[in-house]
Amino acid sequence: MKKAKVATLWLDGCSGCHMSILDIDEAIAAVAQKADIVFGPLVDAQVFPEDVDVTLVEGAVSSQHDYEQIKQVRENTRLLVALGDCAVTSNVPAMRNPFQVKKLLERIYVQGVDTKPGIPTEGVPTLMKRAVPVHEVVKVDLFVPGCPPPAAAIGFVLGELLEGRMPDLSSKVKFG
Numbered sequence: 001m002k003k004a005k006v007a008t009l010w011l012d013g014c015s016g017c018h019m020s021i022l023d024i025d026e027a028i029a030a031v032a033q034k035a036d037i038v039f040g041p042l043v044d045a046q047v048f049p050e051d052v053d054v055t056l057v058e059g060a061v062s063s064q065h066d067y068e069q070i071k072q073v074r075e076n077t078r079l080l081v082a083l084g085d086c087a088v089t090s091n092v093p094a095m096r097n098p099f100q101v102k103k104l105l106e107r108i109y110v111q112g113v114d115t116k117p118g119i120p121t122e123g124v125p126t127l128m129k130r131a132v133p134v135h136e137v138v139k140v141d142l143f144v145p146g147c148p149p150p151a152a153a154i155g156f157v158l159g160e161l162l163e164g165r166m167p168d169l170s171s172k173v174k175f176g
């Protein structure tokens with residue numbers, strides 16, 4: 001039987017949602033029987049493949065790089081899952097939203113910095129005006145709240161999606 005392709009994507013998040021994916025422990029064996037993980041921080045692939053069946057997205061869309069990545073991932077993914085409160089609501093990354101990006105960067109990189117103050121311009125992605133939830137940029141097929149979502153819920157989501165069912169999460173997740 002042909003295996004499904006599962007990917008994960010790390011946008012503006014703390015990696016806690018990916019840690020929760022790793023915490024699904026022995027359930028990963030059941031997932032591995034049905035799917036290959038083809039992209040994300042858990043594997044070594046450098047290029048997002050075509051025709052991915054399920055992508056779990058951690059984090060808000062905060063930078064131009066995030067924006068371009070999520071657009072490309074959406075084009076190549078059948079079912080896109082917003083995983084965790086940062087992806088679902090923009091949560092922690094949105095705490096910067098009340099401030100202008102220029103003033104924010106000056107506060108962090110210039111004011112009160114003793115050694116080589118200056119806003120970095122090379123090798124860092126340009127920040128968007130606001131950090132936004134994934135669904136403000138692309139269509140999301142399933143929202144899995146939690147900070148992070150419990151490992152059991154992630155295992156359930158993957159199991160159901162790989163069986164061709166849309167999971168009912170009403171009693172399995174909550175915000176925060």
Ligand code: SF4
Pocket residue numbers: 012013014015016017058059083084085086087091092146147148149
């Ligand atoms: S939802 Fe929570 S655990 Fe997940 S990336 Fe955001 S802050 Fe981290």
